[in-house]
Amino acid sequence: MPENTLKKDKPTVEEPAVAVAEAGPAPDKPRSLAADAWADLCRKPLFLLSGLLILFLLLVSAFPGLFSSTDPTAGDLSKHFLTKPELSHVFQPDWFGYDNQGRSIYARVVYGTRVSILVGVGVTVLVTVVGGLMGMLAGYFGGIWDTLLSRITDVFFGIPFILGAMVVLNAFTERTVWTVIGALAFLGWTAIARVMRGAVITARHADYVLAAKALGAGTSRILFRHILPNAIAPVIVVATIQLGVYIVAESTLSYLGLGLGTNEVSWGGDIDTASDHIRNAPHILFFPAGMLSITVLAFIMLGDAVREALDPKLR
Amino acid sequence: MTTIDKTAGLPEPRSGRDGGTPLLEVRDLHVEFHTRDGVAKAVNGVNYTVDAGETLAVLGESGSGKSVTAQAIMGILDMPPGKIPQGEILFRGEDMLAMSNEERRKIRGQKIAMIFQDALSALNPVLSVGYQLGEMFRVHQGLSKKQAKAKAVELMERVRIPAAKERVNDYPHQFSGGMRQRIMIAMALALDPDLIIADEPTTALDVTVQAQVMDLLAELQQEFNMGLILITHDLGVVADVADKIAVMYAGRIVETAPVHELYKRPAHPYTRGLLDSIPRLDQKGQELYAIKGLPPNLTRIPTGCAFNPRCPKAEDICRTETPVLHQVTEQGGGEIAGRGSACHFWKETIHG
Amino acid sequence: MGRYVARRLLQMIPVFIGTTLLIFLMVNVLPGDPVAALWGDKPPDPAQMAIIRKDLGLDLPLWQQYLNYLGGLLQGDFGTTIAGNRPVLDQMTDAFPVSIRLGLMAFTFELVLGLFFGVLAGVKRGKVIDTGVTVFTLMVISIPVFVLGLVSQQVFGTQLGWVSPNVKDSMDMAQLVLPAIVLGSLSLAYVARLTRTSIAENARADYMRTAVAKGLPQRRIVSMHLLRNSLIPVVTYLGTDIGALMAGAVVTEGIFNVQGVGQLLFEALARREGSIIVGIVTVFVLIYLLANLLVDLLYAVLDPRIRYA
Numbered sequence: 018m019p020e021n022t023l024k025k026d027k028p029t030v031e032e033p034a035v036a037v038a039e040a041g042p043a044p045d046k047p048r049s050l051a052a053d054a055w056a057d058l059c060r061k062p063l064f065l066l067s068g069l070l071i072l073f074l075l076l077v078s079a080f081p082g083l084f085s086s087t088d089p090t091a092g093d094l095s096k097h098f099l100t101k102p103e104l105s106h107v108f109q110p111d112w113f114g115y116d117n118q119g120r121s122i123y124a125r126v127v128y129g130t131r132v133s134i135l136v137g138v139g140v141t142v143l144v145t146v147v148g149g150l151m152g153m154l155a156g157y158f159g160g161i162w163d164t165l166l167s168r169i170t171d172v173f174f175g176i177p178f179i180l181g182a183m184v185v186l187n188a189f190t191e192r193t194v195w196t197v198i199g200a201l202a203f204l205g206w207t208a209i210a211r212v213m214r215g216a217v218i219t220a221r222h223a224d225y226v227l228a229a230k231a232l233g234a235g236t237s238r239i240l241f242r243h244i245l246p247n248a249i250a251p252v253i254v255v256a257t258i259q260l261g262v263y264i265v266a267e268s269t270l271s272y273l274g275l276g277l278g279t280n281e282v283s284w285g286g287d288i289d290t291a292s293d294h295i296r297n298a299p300h301i302l303f304f305p306a307g308m309l310s311i312t313v314l315a316f317i318m319l320g321d322a323v324r325e326a327l328d329p330k331l332r
Numbered sequence: 333m334t335t336i337d338k339t340a341g342l343p344e345p346r347s348g349r350d351g352g353t354p355l356l357e358v359r360d361l362h363v364e365f366h367t368r369d370g371v372a373k374a375v376n377g378v379n380y381t382v383d384a385g386e387t388l389a390v391l392g393e394s395g396s397g398k399s400v401t402a403q404a405i406m407g408i409l410d411m412p413p414g415k416i417p418q419g420e421i422l423f424r425g426e427d428m429l430a431m432s433n434e435e436r437r438k439i440r441g442q443k444i445a446m447i448f449q450d451a452l453s454a455l456n457p458v459l460s461v462g463y464q465l466g467e468m469f470r471v472h473q474g475l476s477k478k479q480a481k482a483k484a485v486e487l488m489e490r491v492r493i494p495a496a497k498e499r500v501n502d503y504p505h506q507f508s509g510g511m512r513q514r515i516m517i518a519m520a521l522a523l524d525p526d527l528i529i530a531d532e533p534t535t536a537l538d539v540t541v542q543a544q545v546m547d548l549l550a551e552l553q554q555e556f557n558m559g560l561i562l563i564t565h566d567l568g569v570v571a572d573v574a575d576k577i578a579v580m581y582a583g584r585i586v587e588t589a590p591v592h593e594l595y596k597r598p599a600h601p602y603t604r605g606l607l608d609s610i611p612r613l614d615q616k617g618q619e620l621y622a623i624k625g626l627p628p629n630l631t632r633i634p635t636g637c638a639f640n641p642r643c644p645k646a647e648d649i650c651r652t653e654t655p656v657l658h659q660v661t662e663q664g665g666g667e668i669a670g671r672g673s674a675c676h677f678w679k680e681t682i683h684g
Numbered sequence: 685m686g687r688y689v690a691r692r693l694l695q696m697i698p699v700f701i702g703t704t705l706l707i708f709l710m711v712n713v714l715p716g717d718p719v720a721a722l723w724g725d726k727p728p729d730p731a732q733m734a735i736i737r738k739d740l741g742l743d744l745p746l747w748q749q750y751l752n753y754l755g756g757l758l759q760g761d762f763g764t765t766i767a768g769n770r771p772v773l774d775q776m777t778d779a780f781p782v783s784i785r786l787g788l789m790a791f792t793f794e795l796v797l798g799l800f801f802g803v804l805a806g807v808k809r810g811k812v813i814d815t816g817v818t819v820f821t822l823m824v825i826s827i828p829v830f831v832l833g834l835v836s837q838q839v840f841g842t843q844l845g846w847v848s849p850n851v852k853d854s855m856d857m858a859q860l861v862l863p864a865i866v867l868g869s870l871s872l873a874y875v876a877r878l879t880r881t882s883i884a885e886n887a888r889a890d891y892m893r894t895a896v897a898k899g900l901p902q903r904r905i906v907s908m909h910l911l912r913n914s915l916i917p918v919v920t921y922l923g924t925d926i927g928a929l930m931a932g933a934v935v936t937e938g939i940f941n942v943q944g945v946g947q948l949l950f951e952a953l954a955r956r957e958g959s960i961i962v963g964i965v966t967v968f969v970l971i972y973l974l975a976n977l978l979v980d981l982l983y984a985v986l987d988p989r990i991r992y993a
Contacts, residue, residue, distance in 0.1 A: 172702035175969045177931030180949070184710050184961055187953045265828045269935060272830050275953075288831060295838050306831040314826035408896050441899030448897075453890035458912050458987055467908075471900055503988040519898070 054326040064322035070315040078134040087124040089282045114300050126308050128282040133312055136267040139198040141260045148206035152213025174207040186275045197276055201263055212255045216248035250327040258320035261313040268309055284309045353425040354381040355559045356527055361419035363400050370631035374400040376583040382559040389562045389574035395627045397583035398563045402529045406446050407436045442472050445520035449532040451512035455504040461515050462500035468522040487518040510541035527559040576670055579603050582628050582638035586674045599660045599673035599682040601643050649676050696973050707965045708750050711958040763959035772963045783944035786860050787929045790868030798872040802879025809884055821873035833866045833939040850941040863940040867932055871925050878921055882914040916986050923979025927972035
């Protein structure tokens with residue numbers, strides 16, 4: 018096919034194909050949405066800050082031994098919890114003081130990171146896969162599939178998240194991280210499914226999907242090459258923000274005594290212990306609660322930054 | 333036909349010029365946008381005038397600065413990122429850029445009104461059209477809710493919306509595209525302004541409806557002797573209604589001319605390119621002419637004449653020296669009224 | 685409109701049945717024996733256990749138990765407790781008014797202050813007040829509710845003595861103020877953020893530019909043209925949040941010793957009183973479904989583009 022001059026420069030002075038907004042001219046090289054979003058993210062202090070924080074938390078949860086040489090479960094009753102934290106003893110066992118069983122709070126905060134990160138990431142991965150698949154099937158195939166899957170989603174969505182998790186976890190006497198992840202994912206997949214369904218329905222009617230169909234692309238090709246890349250952005254945003262929610266959920270459940278067993282190190286459990294001594298020894302509460310809040314904050318900020326980068330409307 | 337009461341402060345009579353002052357005069361206007369990719373110079377020294385009863389068509393591609401100029405006149409530029417570093421906008425001889433916000437607000441809608449391109453998004457989706465029309469009277473003339481609604485019905489009748497009384501409480505999405513644009517026009521006409529700026533008023537409409545809306549606009553303009561600035565990229569629309577044309581490129585006016593003069597013999601290679609790229613029946617089967625290249629990036633406008641990289645006639649001087657708007661003359665040297673061309677080789681273009 | 689409401693109510697039935705079935709299964713299929721729990725730590729007597737099971741219909745197949753339960757529910761019978769054989773409904777009518785009152789107080793708090801902060805930040809975008817609201821909401825969101833509850837109980841109750849740290853009379857509105865603020869704080873932050881984003885998004889809409897071009901005063905532009913469009917997504921959020929608030933009350937009540945649904949649920953969980961658990965969640969689901977219907981109707985009032993036939 019010869020070079021089509023008609024297409025390149027329209028006969029009447031119409032809007033050029035690349036929408037050059039009068040206010041902001043387009044850069045010379047066209048960037049893909051993902052590349053554009055990434056470039057956008059790297060300029061955002063919010064993203065850099067939260068990203069670094071999350072990398073650090075991942076490192077701590079993967080190698081807690083690097084940060085604390087003390088056993089977080091080893092109690093030494095000679096170390097009383099009324100002993101004030103030695104804030105100058107950086108990285109030492111007594112940096113943050115001791116809890117009511119004489120265990121190093123610093124060590125417990127370090128080792129507790131693992132549970133929170135594991136639950137947050139684990140549940141997010143599970144719900145994204147399960148919910149994403151459900152939403153994609155309902156959105157793409159429509160009809161009876163949509164009705165059925167949407168009703169199932171409604172049923173699960175109707176049960177309050179924490180309440181449902183409490184009921185499920187209450188049935189297990191031996192609760193591990195995996196029990197908690199399973200329970201939260203069992204009830205949490207609906208948020209992703211709804212977002213994915215909506216995004217897929219929007220993408221399904223887009224002209225480029227009709228074009229792909231007209232060119233004879235198969236179902237799986239259309240789904241994974243054309244629809245998924247265009248529907249994934251809102252899912253990523255929701256998943257990132259939900260990650261923080263799952264971390265809070267785990268700590269809440271552990272605080273209520275329905276999360277991890279007492280022999281596991283979890284910030285929520287430690288806050289529960291601390292709540293009895295909050296009057297005399299607020300530091301027992303302060304450090305795990307502070308770490309928990311910082312972790313949640315990091316994921317919320319990451320979610321915000323990602324949303325701003327992926328949503329062209331907010332540009 | 334009912335006419336809307338004139339606002340007390342309105343000068344009468346509205347002749348072509350009151351003592352030589354044009355209705356609107358834009359002098360050396362500059363607008364820039366400070367963006368992440370640098371400073372985009374959207375408007376770089378635009379001059380034009382509009383008199384009462386006169387229609388000025390501003391022609392150009394998107395990015396040429398035609399809409400930005402209009403927004404600057406209207407005072408609806410987003411500032412920041414927009415900035416007006418230089419220039420004057422004189423309305424009846426008074427510089428609007430020097431006025432207070434409140435003074436400008438009173439001019440907007442009352443003296444200068446604007447018609448937008450896409451009426452569906454330009455009208456508020458959650459308010460009835462009657463409310464949106466009546467709002468003009470309630471705010472600027474202090475009318476009651478009931479009086480304003482009656483006025484709104486009158487307005488809708490004036491722009492020939494059938495069954496105006498029944499439809500006054502309908503919402504924008506319940507009207508067809510052409511009817512919505514009529515409502516947009518009615519809103520602009522509401523307070524009987526001196527000047528209307530229409531920013532691509534028919535671009536979003538079907539071709540058949542385009543003509544109806546343009547005719548209505550032209551008719552109402554004549555009837556009320558308003559000045560009209562018609563912003564468009566469609567050469568076909570311009571020919572019928574405009575008195576004079578200003579062609580813009582990269583934030584500058586490159587050619588001005590009375591409308592028929594321009595079509596007959598353009599004095600700028602860009603205008604010529606535009607005219608040549610209109611499909612014509614008598615040239616069926618031949619390859620259509622197209623101006624090569626793309627409009628310039630406004631953060632990096634080429635030196636010299638901004639059009640030089642795309643110009644078939646460009647020579648060395650075009651790359652170094654920015655051409656001023658030359659007065660265009662006949663071959664014999666006689667001045668042609670209202671004609672100007674910002675091209676070093678305007679003579680060759682018009683006469684060669 | 686009436687037909688739409690009727691259709692929506694009909695559509696709720698399968699969801700309601702599905703949800704009660706799900707929670708029924710969660711309580712009964714998962715390990716743990718409520719009858720054995722009657723004996724506490726002592727070894728249970730198998731013969732007595734069988735008698736109790738038969739009395740309560742717990743020896744029937746699960747599907748039959750569920751149908752019996754659903755049948756009872758339709759007549760307003762939420763079943764009886766295993767321990768003490770008391771009607772579940774009685775216990776719930778004691779607890780729910782407290783929680784609903786707490787929830788409504790929290791809802792009012794989140795609605796009024798959330799909208800106020802959100803509008804303030806949205807209109808003054810990029811100004812100091814906007815940054816302030818953004819930082820405040822981020823902080824509130826990242827501090828889990830139970831931590832906030834523990835800290836505010838300590839600070840305002842024990843140390844400053846402004847309120848009593850534990851609620852003594854759960855029907856006294858004044859004593860419920862602090863728990864309600866704690867309960868509503870997270871949603872308040874979300875409402876403020878959502879309102880702010882929505883306003884920021886709508887401020888760029890074409891019709892806002894039209895409003896300016898019409899020469900309207902700033903006040904009118906914000907109140908008439910910006911707010912109404914911006915509130916639509918906020919209303920949706922508020923609707924789904926009513927359910928979340930009721931569930932959140934469970935945690936907050938525990939901290940402040942409010943004798944509401946939370947306490948009832950904890951006792952039921954500890955004793956594995958399935959019928960109470962199912963009953964509580966069923967009521968929550970009902971509240972959630974009705975709130976959603978209300979939101980959809982409100983939606984049509986706010987946005988004329990939505991028509992219900």
